[in-house]
Amino acid sequence: MRHFITALILSLVPIAARAQIPPALPAEALVEVVDPAKVNYLKAHVVVSGPVTGPFTLRLPNAAYRARLFLVGESHGSAAPQALDLQLLTELNRRVGLRDYLAEIDPVQAERFNRYLTTGDEADLDRVFAHWDHAAQWGNTLFKDKVRKVRALNQALPAGKRIRFWGIDAIQYWPLLIDWLTAAGAAPDAKALEAAPTEKAKADLALTWLAASNGGDPITRAALRVGLTQRAAGNRESIIFAGYEHLVTSGALGDRPAYGLWGVFHVLQSSVNGNAPFATRVRQSKLPAAQSMVGIALVLLDSTVLIPAPTPEGVKMMRMTQFNTDGPMIKMDGSADLRAATTPNSLTVFNLAAPGSPYASGPDFARVQTTVGQNFVPDDPKAPATAYLGMIGVVRGSDWAPPL
Structure with a gap:
């Protein structure tokens, strides 16, 4: 579903000039009959609940607290996931001592975040968020405030339980990497990097400068080497997996549990459209988390999101109401049952994998039609919902995450 937003941003270039939004799905595509048995199952297996603004009541299965990897998936730009993210992180830290936040950021961004957690210097936060401001859904006030709240949490914790960020994503902002390489003793050529015609060419240049440097945090250096090498050869999901695999096998993370939004x-946890997501690659690996992973997918109903939309005057951060999972532009199989099992202005997470689950068969939640990007088509049409995720959350009535 993250790719829906990416496709939307691209599609809005001509749309903005015409002052109109993408077309709705055909009316017949939005019609779905509610299954009472599935609704009853969902209502009987609530593991997180509360008002959409939080706080939330957590009733997660005990096994969830033993997971090596705990991932929450969201549609970026909505407020409620940020609130749940902070509460889950705090609870996992309190209950099992989890202190490793596996973030959708790159290693250099993570180093800046960690420096902020230690020093409180807002300049480090500002440097990272400056890239996202007017460019990405991460450029919102709630995400920035959440990082501040993680620092406040750390201030109340003993040193051995304090949280740190790990960045395993592809390089998001090349100028920030240039800054890092320069400080590490290299002599990168910013103009050459900007002129490089492909991401592979950029990564090859950066690897050359990294090899010529002799300073910088060694953990960041190692993570950059892995990520840039993979970026020169693979797609984004392979970069993310390689970053996580390196943290585990190098001992930087080791067998400690990690959590991330x-x-x-x-x-x-299963392939869609011929592409294996990060969690699927973990599931198929020999890493400790392969058989010890929790995944929660949060879907939106009656909610609004922040969208960075290109316009003739530049990118505008827009508050959009049309991108919920039951229409008008996106339709996920099973969304009618999710609506019937929830109430307005709430966040509810259901356990799909309890004994007797009707979601152990059938493609609910895995098939998605959309007019703003590529449809979701499971690679295995017979795979049940539980092959993709163990829990699904419904966010109803969330406001957007306001832009910076």
């Missing part, structure tokens, strides 16, 4: 697509 990601776009929904990354947390799916």
Whole structure:
């Protein structure tokens, strides 16, 4: 579902000039009959609940607290997931001592965040968010405030339980990497990097400068080497997986549990549209988390999101109401049952994998039609919902995450 937003941003270039939005799905595509048995199952297996603004009541299965990897997937730009993210992180830290936040950021951004957590210097936060401001859904006030709240949490914790960020994503902002390489003793050529015709060419240049440098945090250096090498050869999901695999096998993370908030697509545990998401690659690996992973996908109903939309005057951060999972532009199979099992202005997470689950068969939640990007088509049409995720959350009535 994260790719819906990416496709939307691209599609809005001509749309903005025409002052109109993408077309709705055909009316017949939005019609779905509610299944009372599934609704009853969902209502009987609530594991998180509360008002959409939080706080939330957590009744997660005990096994969830033993997971090596705990991932929450969201549609970026909505307020409620940020509130749940902070509460889950705080609860996992309190209950099992989890202190590793696996973030949808790159290693250099993570280093800046961690420096902020230690020093409180807002300049480090500002440097990262400056890239996202007017460019990405991450450029919102709630995400920035959440990082501040993580620092406040750390201030109340003993040193051994304090949270740190790990960045395993592809390089998001090349100028920030240039800054890092320069400080590490290299002599990167910003103009050459900007002129490089492909991401592979950029990564190859950066690897050359990284090899010529002799300073910088060694953990960041190692993570950059892995990510840039993979970026020169693979797609984004392979970069993310390689970053996580390196943290585990190098001992930087090791067998400690990790938690993170990601776009929904990354947390799916089976392949869609011929692409294996990050969580799928973990599931297929020999890492400790392969058989010890929790995934929650949060979907939106009656909610609004922040969208960075290109216009003739530049990118505008827009508050959009049309991108919920039961129409008018996106329709997820099973969304009618999710609506029937929830109430307005609430956030509810259901356990799909309890004994007797009707979601152990059938493609609910895995098939998605849309007019703002590529449809979601499961690679295995017979795979049940539980092959993709163990829990699904419904966000009803969330406001957007306001832009910076």
